[in-house]
Amino acid sequence: MDLRYKADPPNIFEMTAISPTRPRRRLSLRQQDARTAWLLVIPSLVVILGVALWPIIYTFILSFYHAPTGINQVRTFVGLGNFIEMVKDQTFWETIGRTMYFTVASVGLEMVLGMAIAQLIHFHPWGWKFLRFCLIIPWAVPTIVNGAMWRWIYSADFGALNSLFMQLGLIKHYIPWLTLPNLAMPLVILADVWHMMPFVALILQAALATLPIELDEAAAVDGANAFQRFWQIRLPLLRPAILVALIARTVDAFRVFDIVYILTSSGPANKTLTITYLTYLNSFPWGKQGIGAALSFLISIFTISMALIFIRFLYRPEETQ
């Protein structure tokens, strides 16, 4: 905040007076602007920092301690000990790898499907309003129900998937889907894509809706075909929305927990164990809060890095003046 204001403390009554001829201090437009900016930003800052700041600091500090759960437990400072222990653990790296696999596949599918569906809606085929309305449904079903529902669809003896494939003649025997080590993660990915793809579709569709129609028409007149219009005209303009959807989904997919907890409990044989699940296991059932905190930080480092990478490559700031 600009220190020049300190010399002239604000007069609340003056400032809130509705009279149109109240005296104005002589501030440059830029300074006035900056002050407005602070006023606009402060309520949000207060909420976010007020709630999250201390817990984040607490967790950060805890990650440097050996901190077993308990009332009379002694916490010993171990410096980077927790981080080193994690980095030396094979399970940690396998889990990071698995989580990356989940994230890339899940987000990739969601972005592609979401874009396709958003574009489809944008073309206004018959029933497009109904389609857009129905998109909300998978997203509105709470994750708990989503997990239970997919668990049951994948059920070996009673599941709809087996029944459907059997009737379509694709399989001869019912398959115990969730017990197959290499298939388990794709199944979780499918459940997550079904649930979250609407989010991407709706963001992109809203962004498409605000694009000026003239650009598209002008390009058509200039002889650009449909694909060129999409790739060279619409896509770049959608960049901010794509960036938001991409980062939001990537960060959330990397930290996925709920759906794995309900659908597979990290099985079979840890094949669906994700990094947040590992963090949960350490912090709660296994009572190792120092490690849990260290893992949280490692996760944050990963997600921040990913977000920064996306921003680096995709962010083209608009003019702000």
Added chain:
Amino acid sequence: MMVYLKLLRKLLLFLFTLPVFFFIFFPVLWLFSASLSTQVELFAIPPHWIPQHPTLQNYLDIIFPSLATSSVPRTYAVALINSIKIASAVTVISIGIGSLAAYALVRIPFRFNRTIQLGIIATRMIPEVSLILPLFIIASSLRLINKPIVLIVTYMSFALPYAIWMMAAFFQTVPIELEDAARIDGCTRPGILFRVVLPISVPGLVSTAMFTFLLAWDEFFYALIFTSTLAAKTAPVAIAEFVGRYAVNINGMMAGGIIAALPPVILALIFQRYIVSGMTAGAVKG
């Protein structure tokens, strides 16, 4: 000939929408079918796509609590109302204060602008499970456990950063010329925000509101740990209660799931037209 081609195009597009509908609805119809079945029917082999003995009992147990034998359905309606209250409060406040911050961060140059942007996003990077314990300690010492306010405030701390960031992206797509024109006409910065940018960004705001609402709606772990009784219990926690120690009341859970999906869907229906109205606004050039 042109008309014929146009019709063909429409037909082709429609054909593309069919698989999308199937993908969306196949699980949902199954969900719906389960909610109308009894447990024994659910596990019939081969599965009955349409229940042969459909029953509304699962829904009745939830909607008319006095008929229920188990306490779980009885409490569900209350939990649902809690969810609605909490998610609405989170959404309204987040959009309210978040839109202000979002605009300031993308359009107004000031010191620490970049820092604040990064800081806001960074707070969202930590997995929520990690923050539960310290938050619980704070909430407990403030005697806020099991009150809706604690969930509202906690959810805002994760919903706000996203809401701000999403709205910022939408604000960025508003042509800068419109703002410049307003400035020339003598508008103050706040004036630009409220009179030019916000009205045009309605589709974006509505999308953000939907996202925020669903974020709060879907949240489970915090609701589980921070609430104990119906005073503040939310729908996902109530649904989790359909999971008994060993056996899951799947039919009840599916019925509960359908009912839980209704409020967001109804809200989407109501606010759909605001997304539509934005389309024409975007075409206006200054």
Added chain:
Amino acid sequence: MHTLNRIALMAVAIVLVISIVGCGPQKPAGPVTIHILTMDQAGLKPAEIDQIARDFEAQNPDIKVVMEYVGYDYVHDKIVTGMAATPPAYDAAMIDVIWPDEFIKAGYLLDVTDRVTSEMKSGMFPASWNGVARNGRIYGMPWLMDVKYFMYNKDILQQAGITEPPKTWEELVDQAKIIKQKGLVEFPIIWSWNQKEGVVCDFTVLLFGNGGAFLDANGKPAFNNEKGVQLLTWMKQTLDDGLSNPSSVSSDEGAVETDFLAGKSAFAVNWLFQYSDSNDATKSQIVGQAAFAPMPVFEDGAAAGIKGSSVDGSSSFAIMATTPYPDQTWKFLTYLASNEVQIKYSAEMLPIWQNDFQGDALANLLAATPTNPVTVPAFLAQFPYANERPTVSYYNEASAALQLAIQEALTGVKTPQQALDEAAAKWVELAGE
């Protein structure tokens, strides 16, 4: 400034919204209020426990009882977070038989050895104290006794021409082969082998039935000796032979029940709830067909003198160490465990007092529900053989390692020996921490 007006107005609106929506009911001052956390649907229904609480309050007007019900999966987490606060969120909580060591080390449980009367100690089933007694000290009150039972489908066995249920697991395999050959069911046996505690419960049943043990006399892991490897190989073999349902690897106890109750399996190992559900027509397609048999053992185990084997899955109530109201809480727990309450609800949950299973009391107990004449003798026959899982403070993480090992062996990712050795190494590492 205009902006400031708007912002101030918005702030006031927000505060109003928050105070209207946010604040819950204020707690009245007056009598002492104790908070008890318990598992949903464990023994008695919440409505019944609430009734007990109301009856208690009527007798003790200065104590108010607030019960909280959550699913089993979440109780542990709620206890841990609850205990992080001061005063603790709960004065007492229901604890699973595998948690006392961890909680005692964490300082969560109140030592109530001096409050327990000798009448309680001798009157209740000795094995029911396993969930709360360590090193001669007692940390809670027994509540719900449960073991895993061996159940079979009478009709299927009859159709296969089998007259007696199997006494050994080897016999089970033979019978299962006959049933499968005759085409009566595709997979005669169903287990709860998914990556949760359930698989360790099943493993416990089988391990002790083979004459094995988790830890040897020095406290070192023994489950990876030839007995453990043998039985894990046996488990995998039944899957490969198509005798055990392949979906066992992703099934929990609920899924086992579903399968059994749909008539898709002939044999199922499960907790008591499966039997009463099997006679519920809204859930079961095999009403009247389920029966108990003593849990089989392995031939090697029988030769070594093992007569029976099961796993203890009981729950108890424990008082939290930092509660401001230990006396009132103990009073309530005593009431819960009292003979009068136990007898009143014996239709839902077996009483913990031994003399309720003798003489006239037994007759009353048997008459209390249509299923008791079957379940009570089954309980009396099986409970004495309930084995405990290792009573170590790092049990949760140790169990997770064992779950992983079993799953890896069953899915063929590793050989049984390899998997169990790695789990054993992990146990040693955990013991050292």
